[in-house]
Amino acid sequence: MSKVVLITGGSSGIGKSIGEFLHKKGFVVYGTSRHPEKITSSQFPLIALEVRDVQSIQKAITEVISKSGKLDILINNAGVGITGPIEEIPIEEIKNNFETNLFGPIEVIKAVLPQMRLQKSGTIINITSIAGYMGLPYRGIYSASKGALELITEALRMEVKPFGIQVTNVAPGDFATNIAAGRYHAPLLNGSAYERAYGTTLSMMDAHVHSGSNPEEMAEAIYKIIQHPNPKIHYKVGAFLQKFSIVLKRILPDKWYEKMLMKHYQL
Incomplete structure (x- = not known):
């Protein structure tokens, strides 16, 4: 029987690319969208799901299981970007980002685990970010939410391994998607202490996304992970320099690494 895959945030960007790739490979794919x-153009079924609403999550999982009789793979992909000086981002927007990028994925995981335990098998793949490995200027909230999901994955992996369930992280770098359009930008305020530095960094971040890698790279990486009988804890997918930045953070003294980032962002 074909494996059943659920992809949160499957209507665009990386989620859509993963869904189309797996659909062509013969998987039974369900995506989600609010x-x-x-x-109207999806190659696979889309189910209504709002990751900030527990009832919506439970309803979507129940629908997948009732239609397919099982759920083999969860790809926690839904997420949102956020930029701005930490001092100037409204606390409501910070909470919303964590609701979407951290608490939502946790609730989806909690909803699928009973079925996977029943099956004595399952794979959970959390899409995080290379930004989650470091505190990036004007992306601190995003880095924190994705970094927290990385650590949750490490702990969860050990908790559910006795049930035959695999859990792993995949951290993408910059990909050419529409994430910048849906990102919350703290407004660039005239006269703000951060006006010049934030404006420069914002332009740089948008340019990185627009010139990013093809999302099909992520789809191919996810496919290989699904095929592996014992996936690693962490995967990084993206440009060499983005992945290498994680290595540098491990080996360089903290202040050297900070100086390198500040030079990169022209701070």
Whole structure:
């Protein structure tokens, strides 16, 4: 029987690319969207799911299991970007980011685990970010939410391994998707103490996304992970320099690494 895959945030960007790739490989793929009725071009079924709403999550998982009789693979992909000086980002926007990037994925995991335990098998793949390995200027909240999901994955992996369930992280770098359009930007305020530095960094971040890698790279990486009988804890997918930045953080003194980042961001 074909394996059943659920991808949160499967209507665009990386999630859509993963879904299309796995669909062509013969997997039974379900994607999620907050408004699936607005999407008319999906190659696989889309189910309504809002990761900040526990009832919506439970309903979506129940629908997948009732239609397919099982759920083999969860790809926790739904997430949102956020930029701005930490001092100037409204606390409501910080909470919203953590609700979407951390608490939502945790609730989806909690909803699928009973079925995977029943099956004595399953794979959970959390899409994090290379930004989650370091505190990046004007992306501190995003880095923190994705970094927290990395650590949750490490702990969860040990807790559910006795049930035959595999858990892993995949941290992408910059990919050419529409994430910048959906990102919350703290407004660039005239006269702000951060006006020049934040403006420069914001332009640089958007340029990185627009010139990013092809999302199909992520789809191919996910496919290989699914095929592996014992996946690693962490995977990084992206440009060499982005992945190498994690290595540098491990080996360089903290202040050297900080100086390197500040030079990169022209701070």
